[in-house]
Amino acid sequence: MPIRPENRWLYPIDWPQISDRVRFGRARGRCERCARPHKRRVAHLGDGRWWDADARCWRSNTGPRIKGQRFVLARIRTTYVVLACAHLDHDPGNSTPGNLAALCQRCHMLHDAEEHRWQRWWNAYRIRAWRDLFESPQEVRLRNNVSR
Structure with a gap:
């Protein structure tokens, strides 16, 4: 590897x-x-x-x-x-x-299965945190196809 x-x-x-x-x-x-x-x-x-x-x-x-x-x-x-x-x-x-x-x-x-599961969770967590910091609520609604 x-x-x-x-x-x-x-x-x-x-x-x-x-x-x-x-x-x-x-x-x-x-x-x-x-x-x-x-x-x-x-x-x-x-x-x-x-x-x-x-x-x-x-x-x-x-x-x-x-x-x-x-x-x-x-x-x-x-x-x-x-x-x-x-x-x-x-x-x-x-x-x-x-x-x-x-x-x-x-x-x-x-x-390494448990380590890979943790790494997958951590990567998803980081991506969500990054989006929370830099995306506006309107962008989130558009991405999720949610209309108000």
Whole structure:
């Protein structure tokens, strides 16, 4: 996941090396939650279950093999997996190895879901506050199609 320019100063200067060490040294190029491989296209069912071509088996969303299940092939989709180094406590300044994890896009989004919900609320709040400061009541009525 790319780092926003306004947040770049929060990360240590050697962040690329730290990230590579976690993703490819410790995690060996696989997600540490679901074991999906980096830079590979994998088939998945949309609920976390995915096909591990190396082991020739289906895996659950946490990584273990799934045995004895049949799947409807029409529901199978593919996705390209890219590993990112995630901060488990959401603090970019805390780059200790125990606070970092190599996560695929799906696991990273699930891990950061609460943070994303808060950010979405905050952005909407800021926009409403900005409008309250700089729009006249007539502009608000026109925008909302309210006539008096």
